[in-house]
Amino acid sequence: MKIATTIPEVRAQVAAWKKEGLTVGLVPTMGYLHEGHASLVDKAVSLCDRVVASDFVNPTQFGPGEDLEAYPRDFDRDCALLEEHGCDLVFHPAVEEMYVPNAATFVEIQSDMPKQLCGQTRPTHFKGVCTVVSKLFNIVTPDKAFFGQKDAQQLAIIRRMVRELSYGIEIVGCPIVREADGLAKSSRNTYLDPAQRKAALVLSQAVFLGQRLVQEGERDARKLVSAMEAHIKGEPLARIDYVSAVDGVTMEPVERIEGDVLVAMAVYIGKTRLIDNFVVEESAL
Numbered sequence: 001m002k003i004a005t006t007i008p009e010v011r012a013q014v015a016a017w018k019k020e021g022l023t024v025g026l027v028p029t030m031g032y033l034h035e036g037h038a039s040l041v042d043k044a045v046s047l048c049d050r051v052v053a054s055d056f057v058n059p060t061q062f063g064p065g066e067d068l069e070a071y072p073r074d075f076d077r078d079c080a081l082l083e084e085h086g087c088d089l090v091f092h093p094a095v096e097e098m099y100v101p102n103a104a105t106f107v108e109i110q111s112d113m114p115k116q117l118c119g120q121t122r123p124t125h126f127k128g129v130c131t132v133v134s135k136l137f138n139i140v141t142p143d144k145a146f147f148g149q150k151d152a153q154q155l156a157i158i159r160r161m162v163r164e165l166s167y168g169i170e171i172v173g174c175p176i177v178r179e180a181d182g183l184a185k186s187s188r189n190t191y192l193d194p195a196q197r198k199a200a201l202v203l204s205q206a207v208f209l210g211q212r213l214v215q216e217g218e219r220d221a222r223k224l225v226s227a228m229e230a231h232i233k234g235e236p237l238a239r240i241d242y243v244s245a246v247d248g249v250t251m252e253p254v255e256r257i258e259g260d261v262l263v264a265m266a267v268y269i270g271k272t273r274l275i276d277n278f279v280v281e282e283s284a285l
């Protein structure tokens with residue numbers, strides 16, 4: 001596996017592959033990789049001739065007071081995992097390589113979509129995500145790019161950005177990978193002490209509860225959300241940011257569980273903000 005820290009190195013390698021007629025997949029990450037990231041790499045390896053992973057803690061997607069400095073980093077361990085899963089090139093730029101000084105060009109969806117769900121407490125987050133993903137698309141020019149359903153709003157926003165900015169890139173969504181006890185894998189789980197780790201189970205428990213209620217016929221979004229919230233509120237270490245049922249494409253709140261619906265949540269466990277979700281597909285109703 002090759003390691004590139006500069007944009008020209010990535011461009012040269014991708015150009016060489018394209019000259020050979022090979023297809024290229026991109027897996028954007030912020031590093032501190034786990035099995036969730038590995039599942040994206042596995043999917044990319046299965047669908048593309050060559051796979052590029054980016055490993056970059058993107059400052060523009062963190063707001064003031066968020067965990068940019070504290071965000072866990074272990075590049076050597078990341079490289080071992082990526083290589084083991086068949087990644088061909090890891091792009092690990094410094095901030096200065098990605099952002100020219102005083103950069104003032106951003107990519108932003110100017111609708112309510114990035115203001116819903118996580119956008120309520122992270123108002124500039126998706127502007128940073130769209131900007132860095134656009135830059136990675138311009139640098140790597142992949143045929144396909146792989147994103148986790150774990151960050152469901154991000155996935156929906158990237159799909160819209162790709163459509164509206166005419167990126168000829170196929171976006172592949174990949175299912176949430178969980179710990180054996182249900183907790184969605186996340187680099188931020190490392191912040192949790194043992195009591196908080198136990199408390200964090202309320203997120204996945206609320207997901208499973210919600211899925212069961214929908215299966216049993218609940219179609220009233222407010223009742224569904226209330227039942228999930230009640231479960232989370234039973235855990236003293238948990239503080240709800242939001243639990244919402246929204247349209248799976250637009251992220252607009254829904255009243256009925258009809259069509260493709262995303263039921264998503266963000267919950268603070270201590271200072272750590274964790275997210276989880278499930279999708280109800282129209283065909284399953």
Ligand code: AMP
Nearest residue numbers: 029030031036147148150151176177185
């Ligand atoms: P991050 O490094 O947190 O920015 O995540 C990079 C990519 O990995 C994103 O597309 C995430 O949605 C995806 N991802 C993170 N955790 C998981 C997980 N538990 N299951 C599936 N995908 C994940």
